[in-house]
Amino acid sequence: MIDYLIDDSRLVKTQEMFAKCKEVVAGGESSYARLTGTRPIVMERGEGARFYDVDGNAYIDWCIGYGPMIFGHRPKPILDAIIAQITQGGMLYTFPHELDYEVGRKIAAAVPSIEQVRFANSGSEATQAAMRLARGFTGKDKVLKWEGSYNGFLDCHAFSHHPPFDAAGYERYPRTVPSLGGIARSSQEAIIVGCFNDLDAVEKVIKRNAGQLAAVLAEPILADAGIIPPEPGFLEGLRTICTDNDVLLIFDEIITGFRVSLGGAQERYGVLPDITCLAKALGGGTPGAAAFGASREIMALEADNVVLHGGTYSANPLVLAGVNAALDILSGDRERVYGHLNAIADAMVGGMRRIFADQGVPAIINQVGPMWQVFFGQDEPVTRYRQARASDQRFFGQFQAECQERGVYFHNFNFERFFASTAHTQADVAESLEVIETATTIVRKRLASLPAGV
Numbered sequence: 112m113i114d115y116l117i118d119d120s121r122l123v124k125t126q127e128m129f130a131k132c133k134e135v136v137a138g139g140e141s142s143y144a145r146l147t148g149t150r151p152i153v154m155e156r157g158e159g160a161r162f163y164d165v166d167g168n169a170y171i172d173w174c175i176g177y178g179p180m181i182f183g184h185r186p187k188p189i190l191d192a193i194i195a196q197i198t199q200g201g202m203l204y205t206f207p208h209e210l211d212y213e214v215g216r217k218i219a220a221a222v223p224s225i226e227q228v229r230f231a232n233s234g235s236e237a238t239q240a241a242m243r244l245a246r247g248f249t250g251k252d253k254v255l256k257w258e259g260s261y262n263g264f265l266d267c268h269a270f271s272h273h274p275p276f277d278a279a280g281y282e283r284y285p286r287t288v289p290s291l292g293g294i295a296r297s298s299q300e301a302i303i304v305g306c307f308n309d310l311d312a313v314e315k316v317i318k319r320n321a322g323q324l325a326a327v328l329a330e331p332i333l334a335d336a337g338i339i340p341p342e343p344g345f346l347e348g349l350r351t352i353c354t355d356n357d358v359l360l361i362f363d364e365i366i367t368g369f370r371v372s373l374g375g376a377q378e379r380y381g382v383l384p385d386i387t388c389l390a391k392a393l394g395g396g397t398p399g400a401a402a403f404g405a406s407r408e409i410m411a412l413e414a415d416n417v418v419l420h421g422g423t424y425s426a427n428p429l430v431l432a433g434v435n436a437a438l439d440i441l442s443g444d445r446e447r448v449y450g451h452l453n454a455i456a457d458a459m460v461g462g463m464r465r466i467f468a469d470q471g472v473p474a475i476i477n478q479v480g481p482m483w484q485v486f487f488g489q490d491e492p493v494t495r496y497r498q499a500r501a502s503d504q505r506f507f508g509q510f511q512a513e514c515q516e517r518g519v520y521f522h523n524f525n526f527e528r529f530f531a532s533t534a535h536t537q538a539d540v541a542e543s544l545e546v547i548e549t550a551t552t553i554v555r556k557r558l559a560s561l562p563a564g565v
């Protein structure tokens with residue numbers, strides 16, 4: 112807890128309720144990523160670009176639930192679709208229904224590499240299923256993933272998410288490091304870790320392991336290390352190397368899908384994977400929206416029950432009704448939707464750059480479309496995970512806390528990111544930038560006043 116800035120009187124009910132939650136929910140939260148907060152937030156409700164805590168404090172939300180709420184909180188068309196489904200149709204079928212067809216058709220129309228899909232219940236499940244599908248298709252076992260990338264919390268992929276430097280070995284050929292405790296050692300044997308944006312090193316690793324390597328599970332934009340875009344030629348080169356070595360290319364588009372473009376990063380960069388994983392923006396905030404998809408040839412392994420995939424709740428009509436409504440908005444008016452998202456992000460990034468430059472605070476902001484992150488203490492382009500990790504976390508942590516205190520929320524972990532939604536307005540941008548300016552001034556002065564090395 113940071114205790115030098117916070118006015119506790121604003122958070123009386125929050126503290127009380129959070130203490131109660133902690134009595135019955137381990138840590139008070141049900142995800143590791145939410146345990147990192149400097150100050151608890153206990154929600155009352157969300158509305159558009161804002162949420163309100165139980166003390167009545169309002170926050171402009173640039174985290175939007177870690178990305179899903181691309182239309183902001185409580186978007187009416189999605190709520191209406193879910194309510195209609197639950198009141199008129201039911202919430203669980205476990206039989207095919209029209210929504211399977213409608214949503215499958217819309218995903219296949221939007222995402223260039225997908226012909227068929229299967230629905231899952233979370234991003235972690237989608238990536239796990241994609242890895243298994245690649246193993247079934249190639250008859251090989253190993254999967255290469257990026258250092259600094261999060262593909263989910265399951266045993267099959269929870270490695271080298273944000274490993275400390277002393278555990279992770281050489282940057283170009285990193286060691287495989289379990290992301291936290293309890294992960295089976297046997298799973299570790301199946302994971303190779305590569306360096307995003309180092310095509311030469313990645314090629315060597317793929318060639319050396321080609322006989323055992325089923326797939327590269329690649330976030331096409333390293334969005335779990337802040338935001339790190341692929342350097343020109345990296346994805347194209349990766350595609351060629353995978354094809355030449357009979358290794359499937361899986362794009363984990365759980366953050367990028369339906370966000371950096373309707374067709375995701377594969378459309379934006381013109382590089383097609385063999386298998387794609389989707390969640391988050393796919394459902395516009397509908398909990399449990401997730402899918403994976405590929406060509407008919409690859410998906411035949413699912414259709415013929417050669418590779419095991421299941422889930423009692425997979426493709427439940429409640430979720431699909433929400434996804435269907437989200438896809439209608441995203442694809443129905445894509446120029447307006449993506450134009451707005453990008454304009455909001457551009458205004459925030461432009462404003463933040465101006466503030467940091469005016470105050471002489473060294474900072475690099477990486478942006479791809481509607482998502483961005485700031486790396487303090489950097490003056491060179493941030494193109495690798497380890498550079499992101501080496502940025503000034505102390506400045507970032509205090510900066511985030513000062514913004515949160517003043518009603519502008521983004522995640523307090525520098526490896527997360529800011530997201531724009533269609534609910535954000537230029538007035539939200541102006542208000543946020545005012546707070547960001549104040550927070551920057553406070554943190555800059557405070558850190559400058561400390562003796563060297565403190």
Ligand SMILES: Cc1ncc(COP(=O)(O)O)c(C=O)c1O
Nearest residue numbers: 233234235261262263363365366
């Ligand atoms: C790139 C990426 N892949 C997979 C996941 C896992 O998704 P979920 O949290 O829905 O299991 C995440 C979650 O943040 C993610 O960012």
